[in-house]
Amino acid sequence: MTHHSFTPQTLHNSIGSHAPALVIASGDTVTAATADAHGFDWRGVEIACRPNPMTGPFFIEGAEPGDTLLVTIRDIRMTRPTGWTFDVLSPNVVDPQAVHRFPTRRKTEWLIDAAAGRARLAEPPPALATWSVAVEPMIGCFGVAPDMGQAISTATSGRYGGNMDYRGFRPGVEVMFPVSVPGALFFLGDVHAQQCDGEIVGTGIETAAEVTFTARVMKGQKIGWPRGMTAIEIFTIGNARPLDQALQHATTEMLDWLMADFGLDAVAASHVMGQCVRYDVANVFNPAYSVVCRVARAALP
Amino acid sequence: MTHHSFTPQTLHNSIGSHAPALVIASGDTVTAATADAHGFDWRGVEIACRPNPMTGPFFIEGAEPGDTLLVTIRDIRMTRPTGWTFDVLSPNVVDPQAVHRFPTRRKTEWLIDAAAGRARLAEPPPALATWSVAVEPMIGCFGVAPDMGQAISTATSGRYGGNMDYRGFRPGVEVMFPVSVPGALFFLGDVHAQQCDGEIVGTGIETAAEVTFTARVMKGQKIGWPRGMTAIEIFTIGNARPLDQALQHATTEMLDWLMADFGLDAVAASHVMGQCVRYDVANVFNPAYSVVCRVARAALP
Amino acid sequence: MTHHSFTPQTLHNSIGSHAPALVIASGDTVTAATADAHGFDWRGVEIACRPNPMTGPFFIEGAEPGDTLLVTIRDIRMTRPTGWTFDVLSPNVVDPQAVHRFPTRRKTEWLIDAAAGRARLAEPPPALATWSVAVEPMIGCFGVAPDMGQAISTATSGRYGGNMDYRGFRPGVEVMFPVSVPGALFFLGDVHAQQCDGEIVGTGIETAAEVTFTARVMKGQKIGWPRGMTAIEIFTIGNARPLDQALQHATTEMLDWLMADFGLDAVAASHVMGQCVRYDVANVFNPAYSVVCRVARAALP
């Protein structure tokens, strides 16, 4: 169980079968630096291209197609005192008739006080002079190489993970990805200091970070879409457009999970899900939207 | 400030300009019995037709088109020890390829123990023998007469409210509806003892109830979609298909609210919403889906 | 087989169980005047409110719930030498990022030369100085009273018909509507001199007209959505949002038709539809979009 420290040299704008940046054993822990969504590092130096340059890939020994990669997010450390967001709602999240209300979007700087756990606009409009938000770091984009030799832009997402922008991908969460290539080839980056449901301005508070994670291979465990676990709940995530289809994917994956691992048939699983499911709209901005289907552990029989 | 007790004689399967069942003053409180979604009352007697027969309408004196009706949900009392649900996920919430996994849906009985605050299946499958859920009553369908002389089925919803099936419509919540006709003509019914996000089996635990509410006219206050308030947050709800459009309506209504009542311009409102919004998928089953956009009071400047 | 001439006194902005304007026998023909979508008649006088004021309803003797009403469009005569359109694409039919390119929409006048069969802008921009389009009149909004006592705005559509805005509703077409109330209660109006697929500026060339139709009751014939027939093809129309669902409704109705009336099982019907179906996007503007599923008679076994 080695603990690696990793600083990326070459970052990737697609998730695919790129040459491994580091080979690790199943169970190893890595602390890896990540650049922000536009490629700026902890010093504010542009070290990679947009969108969402990825640190990695990490080749996890023993991972084979058909396995599952379990990634435990141990820590996300803010390494830069600044972040940025866009400053207007994305045109696709308001009524088409309301789009004209917004000026052209601009990049806006935020000041991140990691010690105090608060972030605020560097140059707030008067109405927000004293307004701030909590620092609750999350991983915007991570996943494993997709099948069929594909290499897919880090702007979007799929069964392999990718740019899901879910505020629930926080320290303490265990995330499962379906392995499609030998070594899984795990990528990560695009950390946000804070983000709402839906990522409706098109960004969280984008910043550089240092992520500590543990990667473990679950041999012979086959899943269809990314899954997650916390102390209090289990969840699945579906990535597609429109939201309806993302929700269908997440719901079907939860059904599969309850039927395979919790001893429920289709009717019993429907009863549990039908009274207890919670949905999160992770992002409604990226080329593929992401919807999360959650079930509290207390609701499971 | 009279407190009326009301037992419906004629229930309605559409929300429209029907003859008032009771005329009340602004600020009055009403305790009204409601039948379940298939028209069965507290005794289990079928007193009305499906779907979702409505108690009312209540004519609130002084309400005029362009005003807002503020309804405070004071109490929802369970009046029947049984409820029912459908027993399989609705085919539209899973991947089309997964639809075949489910048997034909059946109505399933639940036992509601209001004193203990728990509900359980009357004849559970073995895997759910000891499984139960909390009783957390909510109003499935309520609203005011729509404009242009329309009368719209209680299966669906719109700007006027209707069958929104949001688990957040619980005691303690204040709900606002846009008034389109003199007296507003407020209807309510379709109480659920419990319901998940999305109402993904097509029902909550459907039951009869007694709802106590206060109705107050907000003169000259114009809103576009239903809004709500609790001690800790404000919210808006949009009703449409697909989810994307329901979300657009709710988001635009929240933008309107923040700009009109909280002194924010489009950019400042975008900053607040862009880091703090929460979405709930109220229902993803009815002809119109419902999405809720929430902002915590603590996040407001 | 009487031929009635009808001039409306009261026009309706909802399709519902309004008092019959004229009672006719099954098989009768009516020539009825219609106002344009904003309520202006052949003289340009505003005789009704927007949207889409309807002429009717016509009570067809013998029609009962569960029957089908067959309406043959015999003629649509232009009665006004002017029409109007909106002048910019609707914001929902372009990418959200492109919405800002358009100025605020305006009503624009067209000159209709019915004798020559051409229409042109009254004050064209220089680039369109000599540009004109064919006059091909169609009915934008027609249908029968919906079930459950509903009265639904003429802005939208459903199983009962309504504001489908399909350019294929032209003279020579036979259209079927599912009857939900005694007498069917048939309404019509909103004639367009021309319209593209999708009605993407939100209007066709809106004008007043005189429509001649024959209405016949098909006893005991039950359909789910409006259907149509011409000399060369049969078609069904589905009305919903998004386009995907409108297409599902139309496709399912065509499947029902082929299986019930053409002796095909699900596989044989799939073969025919799977190589021969044509789709039209009737409108992608109204609250419910409309998609048409067509099969050439020559492709039917």
Add this chain to the structure above:
Amino acid sequence: MTHHSFTPQTLHNSIGSHAPALVIASGDTVTAATADAHGFDWRGVEIACRPNPMTGPFFIEGAEPGDTLLVTIRDIRMTRPTGWTFDVLSPNVVDPQAVHRFPTRRKTEWLIDAAAGRARLAEPPPALATWSVAVEPMIGCFGVAPDMGQAISTATSGRYGGNMDYRGFRPGVEVMFPVSVPGALFFLGDVHAQQCDGEIVGTGIETAAEVTFTARVMKGQKIGWPRGMTAIEIFTIGNARPLDQALQHATTEMLDWLMADFGLDAVAASHVMGQCVRYDVANVFNPAYSVVCRVARAALP
């Protein structure tokens, strides 16, 4: 202007920056063999994997990012007397409640009589004993390497083209693709002997073929989505889910075209499109749906 004859050795299941199979000059013509969607060639021998193995890529000298590649489809010759389809409608094109009507889908053989120009089921059900369809060959999947080093499955499509499955991609059509990499890297395959609108059984009549095309570089011509031209019309194609978004992409691209090349401003272009546009639903089956926006040359000013 060389005419090359090309037989593929290695076929590709993704469209990306693979090593060129043949380098050609701008203006050259190629006659290339293609395998069917499951990798079977003209002899019925499985020479490649599913889905949609591509012939190519062809490196066109002089093509640079920002240029447009113009591909003229000169001929599609049937090289196998058999094809295949799936035999039931795809579950996503019917109402979710109708999915259960279909048996499990099977691959079904067709006999293609290229000389007679007809195709028929090899073992038809009795109801289709004498039924046949025209042979009208089209290209299901073709396009150029996408940007950012991506390699994307041939199951789907995007701005670069891909699996658009449009029955209009037939001999005589000129198709434009936006070039993202040096040499453009053009791929093609997945020929269908016939296909309806929407590809609603998930296939056309899948078969092997020999395609003759000419590829020409349009230097400095930048487009956003694939475009096409025939003698009588121009068209654009948008690829996305849901249909609404595919239609938005196609409509916006047509707007761009009319404004850039036909001297129309946003209002004049709206007038032309608003009365004259035709839409085709190319496919409503693949991960990205495809919608075509057409304008007749006669309707252009």
